[in-house]
Amino acid sequence: MRPEDIRQKLRKQPFQPIRLFLSDGAHYDVRHPDIMIVGRTEVVIGLAGGNGDLPERFASIDPLHIVRIEPINGQPK
Numbered sequence: 001m002r003p004e005d006i007r008q009k010l011r012k013q014p015f016q017p018i019r020l021f022l023s024d025g026a027h028y029d030v031r032h033p034d035i036m037i038v039g040r041t042e043v044v045i046g047l048a049g050g051n052g053d054l055p056e057r058f059a060s061i062d063p064l065h066i067v068r069i070e071p072i073n074g075q076p077k
Contacts, residue, residue: 001066007038009069017072020045023065029072038063 009018010033017031020043028045030036035046035055043063046055 001063001069003038003040003043003063006043006063006066006069010036010038019070019072020061020066021068021070022061023067028059028061031072 006020010030015033017029020028020030022028028047030045035048037044041062043061043066045059045061047057047059048054049056
């Protein structure tokens with residue numbers, strides 16, 4: 001997926017939590033826009049731990065492997 005398209009979904013107001021689906025079948029939930037950074041060749045997502053708002057680890061994804069983005073509430077965007 002093009003980084004510009006990913007960034008557009010992330011910046012939509014009001015923000016709705018989204019789920020990123022990857023080419024390998026994995027998925028990541030983004031519940032707040034501040035935990036995701038979109039670059040030309042890399043998307044970085046902070047993965048929350050069980051005790052707080054700060055990420056404990058990070059996932060680095062090539063934007064080409066993001067095959068679709070859906071709202072977490074299940075309604076099409």
